[in-house]
Amino acid sequence: MPEEPCQCPDCQRFYREHDRLIRENPTLRQQQELSWAALQSFRTLAGRVLDDLQKTHGDAEPAPAAAATAGAGPAEAGDLDAIQQAIADLENINAHLFSIEALMERIFDVRVPEEVEQKFRELAGELAPDPLNADRLRLNRLLHQTPDLPDRS
Numbered sequence: 001m002p003e004e005p006c007q008c009p010d011c012q013r014f015y016r017e018h019d020r021l022i023r024e025n026p027t028l029r030q031q032q033e034l035s036w037a038a039l040q041s042f043r044t045l046a047g048r049v050l051d052d053l054q055k056t057h058g059d060a061e062p063a064p065a066a067a068a069t070a071g072a073g074p075a076e077a078g079d080l081d082a083i084q085q086a087i088a089d090l091e092n093i094n095a096h097l098f099s100i101e102a103l104m105e106r107i108f109d110v111r112v113p114e115e116v117e118q119k120f121r122e123l124a125g126e127l128a129p130d131p132l133n134a135d136r137l138r139l140n141r142l143l144h145q146t147p148d149l150p151d152r153s
């Protein structure tokens, strides 16, 4: 017997988002564009925040112990450490995103014939049917109460 997928709120939100992305981007081309846009928006925003933090707080070098203990109280020193840690984490994230971009460029160049795109559309419809589709709604109600769905009549 297959294990029941987790139904906690986080997982449910993930399933909905996952299905929506399939439903709204049912071709290889659209999935490529979607992934590319997501990656680029992530890079743009995280990079901008990192720049801003570095301007304000300097690079991610461990705050000198003296500075941390001298002027600042324990709470302030803790905040400062957290910011330095965040800067280091964001630098790592940006480096990884850069690597992912290099890999993604290689899958982004692929084009497939229209009949294969049609296969994508067909299977997308099976994997992620319209959530407001009547059958889907009924099934969903059977499985659990559905506070997220608009129709509660």
Ligand SMILES: [Zn+2]
Pocket: 006, 007, 008, 009, 010, 011, 012
């Ligand atoms: Zn879960």
